[in-house]
Amino acid sequence: MQKKLSVEVQSLIDAQDNPFVLIDENYNIVAANTAYQQSYSVRDTDIVGHKCHQISHRSEVPCHMNGEDCPHKQVFDTRKPYQVLHIHYDTDSQPEHVRIKGSPVFGPGGEMYLGEAVFPLANSGDLDCEQQRMIGKSKAFLRCIENLTRAAETDATVLLCGESGAGKDLAAKYIKNRSDRKDHNFTMIDCAAISESVFESELFGHERGAFTGCVGRRHGLFEQADGGTLFFNEIGDLPSALQGRLLNAMETGQFRRVGGRELLSADVRIICATSKNLRQLVAGNGFRADLYYRIAGIICEIPPLRERREDIPEIARAFLKHVSNKYNRSYHLDDEAIELLLQHDYPGNLRELRNAMQRAAALSTSGLITRQEIHLDTPVKTGIVDNVQQADRDNGQEPSMKGLESQYIAELLAEHQGKRSMVAQILDISERTLYRKLKQYGLQSVGRI
Numbered sequence: 001m002q003k004k005l006s007v008e009v010q011s012l013i014d015a016q017d018n019p020f021v022l023i024d025e026n027y028n029i030v031a032a033n034t035a036y037q038q039s040y041s042v043r044d045t046d047i048v049g050h051k052c053h054q055i056s057h058r059s060e061v062p063c064h065m066n067g068e069d070c071p072h073k074q075v076f077d078t079r080k081p082y083q084v085l086h087i088h089y090d091t092d093s094q095p096e097h098v099r100i101k102g103s104p105v106f107g108p109g110g111e112m113y114l115g116e117a118v119f120p121l122a123n124s125g126d127l128d129c130e131q132q133r134m135i136g137k138s139k140a141f142l143r144c145i146e147n148l149t150r151a152a153e154t155d156a157t158v159l160l161c162g163e164s165g166a167g168k169d170l171a172a173k174y175i176k177n178r179s180d181r182k183d184h185n186f187t188m189i190d191c192a193a194i195s196e197s198v199f200e201s202e203l204f205g206h207e208r209g210a211f212t213g214c215v216g217r218r219h220g221l222f223e224q225a226d227g228g229t230l231f232f233n234e235i236g237d238l239p240s241a242l243q244g245r246l247l248n249a250m251e252t253g254q255f256r257r258v259g260g261r262e263l264l265s266a267d268v269r270i271i272c273a274t275s276k277n278l279r280q281l282v283a284g285n286g287f288r289a290d291l292y293y294r295i296a297g298i299i300c301e302i303p304p305l306r307e308r309r310e311d312i313p314e315i316a317r318a319f320l321k322h323v324s325n326k327y328n329r330s331y332h333l334d335d336e337a338i339e340l341l342l343q344h345d346y347p348g349n350l351r352e353l354r355n356a357m358q359r360a361a362a363l364s365t366s367g368l369i370t371r372q373e374i375h376l377d378t379p380v381k382t383g384i385v386d387n388v389q390q391a392d393r394d395n396g397q398e399p400s401m402k403g404l405e406s407q408y409i410a411e412l413l414a415e416h417q418g419k420r421s422m423v424a425q426i427l428d429i430s431e432r433t434l435y436r437k438l439k440q441y442g443l444q445s446v447g448r449i
Contacts, residue, residue, distance in 0.1 A: 019118040022105060025076055027051045027062055030113065039120075052116075056088040069139075071102030075114050079104050085142035088118070097121040097145050121149045134170050135318050136311035140303040144171075151298045152178035157250070159235075159295050160273040162302030164405050165349035165427070168273035169233060171302055176229045181269055185228030187221050192237040193430040199242055204249070206258035222255060226266040235295060236276035236287060237436075243288045250294055270295065275405070305346040305353065312353065313338050319357040320369070331361050336371045344376045348408040348427070352376075355426050406441035409434075413446045 010031060013020055019036035021029050029052055032044045052072065053059045063086075064070035074082040081103045088096050098120050105115040134145070151158045152175045160168040169188070176186045194202055205220030222230065232238065238246065249255040254265045272295045281287035305312065313333070320331040333341075337360075346352050360373040412423045424434040438444050 013115075016117060019120075021047075021052070021116050021118075023052045023072060023114040023116060025112065027053060027072060029055065036118070039118075056086075058089050071100050071116065072114050075102045075104055076112070079112070085121075085139065085146060087137050087142075097142060099146060121146055134167065134174060135315050136308055137314075138308040138310045140308045141311055144300065144303055145174075147300045148174055149178060151175055151300055154298070155180070155269055156297035157270045157295050158272070158298045158300060159278075160271065160300050160302055162273075162275065163304045163347075163349055164275045165351035166275075166302045166304050167350050168275075168302050169231070171300065172229075172231045172233075172271045172273060175271060176231075176269075179229070179269065181228050185225050186231065187225040187228065188231045188233055189221055190233045190430070190433070192234045192433045192436060195432075199239055200245065201258050203242070203246070204255050204257055205260075207260040217257070220255075220257065222249060222266055222268060223257075223264060225268045227268075229269045229271060232270070232272045232295075234274060234276075235272040236274045236278055236281055240286075240288075243291050247288065247291045247294055305349045309342055312341050315350070316341055316353060316357055319354045320361060323358060323361045327361075330367050331364060331369055332367060333369050337369050337374055340371050340374055340376070347405065348412075351426065351428055352408060405437070406443065409437060409441065410443055410446050413443065418446070 013022060013031055013033040014035075016033050016035060019039045020033040021036055022031040024030050029047050029050055032042075032047055036042075037044060047055050053062050057063060057066075059066060062070060062072065064073045068086070069084045071082050071084050071086075074080075074084075081101065083102070084100050086098055086100050088098050098118050101117040101119065103115045103117075105113045107113065134141075136142070148171055158172075158175060160171050162168050172188075173186060176182060189203065191199075201218065201220065203220050203222055205218045205223055208217050245255070249266075250270060253267060254263050256263060278287055278292050278296075282289045282292050305315075316333060316338075320333070324330050341353070341356075348355070356374060356376055359375060360369045363373040363375075409423065409427070412426055413420075416422045416426075420431055420434055420438075424431045427434065438446075
């Protein structure tokens, strides 16, 4: 029978602002504070006396036996406080990303308990971004979610850094959805896809007669995003002539339409993303230093897929579920297929995995996806790509983002017989952006007969 805590100990637990539980050395929950009961819509009688791993993880064994970082084991082994990022399940069995702060707590008789304070980061609904979701439970992913959550709690400018296809656009939408501006517009500008000649008009709008062929006034994206969030994707490709104007608009919140004299204002939260090393661009005078320091208020790194391999099966299944919903047919991965997916490095990150799952689903006749249906791109000998990656190796470095991206594009061109429109669709970029990358990497002739 569970020993009832004294009124004094229970009152100290209830004084905690965050959800808080006490757990004994045998993983039994012995008390839960009022904040925990209110947050998870449970009564203390619903959880007291039950194993902590059964309540929060829907598991019959402790976390460390499932290969997870376990605060219970650490605190009882070391008798010192310990923090960990975790995925808990709420009363509806929905996953919730949380930070756990575990501390040793001693009862009146000297007996030791684990005191767990729960700091929610995100639930499954927060990670939904239209047709895709941010999915994962790896340490790298959970650290990323925590950083994004902290960024969302402020109104500071955020710079998302990461390789092409790593999910920077999903991260930007997550920040917006968790912020005070969640009910306002989210406007994305692809800096690599808009030509320099019309960029200023797109961003700030124009007045009638501002240039040849201009027959009416147009409100720019900056103006349309008033009260909301403006997301600059691939900010490193912003034309240098516009960097000063953007900096001024960010600093003052004011701007003029092209051809206009009226000074306008907009309250906009700025999020930027880049797959380039902006510090190197600044050093080479390819990007304004003052603009860099203005947009780098909070820097969040989005980990590449190869650094969170344990998330790959779940992400792959989510892509297949989307295909299943679209075509009203079920798809499943067998164990050998999952093993094959775990062995690949994914230079194209989430885009590459999504493409592989779409292709596997198309090849599957029974709905079961085996190794035979999975076609992962292998390195293509293109000369240019090899030289880029060999230069990295000669310098004692891992292949750079430039080398990895150029390799993936070259592989797709070879596989699809040089069809630029198909490759652009797979990469989820415009054909204009693809042609710019082909020129940058010297891949114009790859895939051509």
